[in-house]
Amino acid sequence: MISSCSNDEDQEEVEEILTEEEMTYLILKEKTSKNGSFLEGKILYVDTTHENYSKLLSVGEFINDNDHYVLLLRKTDEELLAFSNCCPHLGTSxxxxxxxxxxxxxxxxxxxxxxxxxxxNCSSKSRSGNLKQYTTFLNKDILTVDFDS
Ligand code: FES
Structure with a gap:
């Protein structure tokens, strides 16, 4: 007598269900994996754990990202801010x-x-005031900077 046994039920895979935010995070991790950042239109994505940007993990540290004309500042544990790196005086960056x-x-x-x-504003001969700030959003360790804001 030949008998077979199916244990399909036991082997049923448990599919991990990702939220839209988790999916977006994984895609951005991939896109930023080479240089630590990725520009898509007027949106900049930065992986703060990438070696090119890891200074941003420490409060009080900043990076002058001249490729994207932006100053990135880790102001507090929760706040990562972005500013134009064009000096309001005469435009030095x-x-x-x-x-x-x-x-x-x-x-x-x-x-x-x-x-x-x-x-x-950039190169407006101003000697005081605030730097132009861009809206930022932090999803785990991925920073989003909206240059259109
Ligand atoms: S260009 Fe920055 S202070 Fe003059």
Whole structure:
């Protein structure tokens, strides 16, 4: 007598169901895996765990991403902010330093805030004000910067 036994039920795979946000996260992890960032239209995605951006894991640290003309600042554990890196004075983009309260451009020594009040626009000869800020969103370790905001 030959008998067979099917244990299909036992082997039934448990499919993992991902939410839309989890799917998006995995796609962005893949797209940012080479350089740590990926620009899609006017949206920049940054993997803050990638070696090119991992400074952003520490509060008070910033990265001047000259490829995308943006200053990325880890302001607090929860807040990751993005600003135009064009100095409101005469447009210099590569001489920034940061201390609590704002960014300082070493070209002529002017400082600019990170608040939301008066915004000093790029190369407008302004010697004070806040840098232009972009809307950001953090999904786990992936930062989204909306340059259209
Ligand atoms: S260009 Fe930045 S302070 Fe003058």
């Amino acid at each position: 590569n001489r920034w330093s940061y201390s609590i309260g704002g960014f300082r451009c070493a070209n002529h020594g002017n400082s600019y805030g990170t608040g939301t009040g008066f915004v000093a």
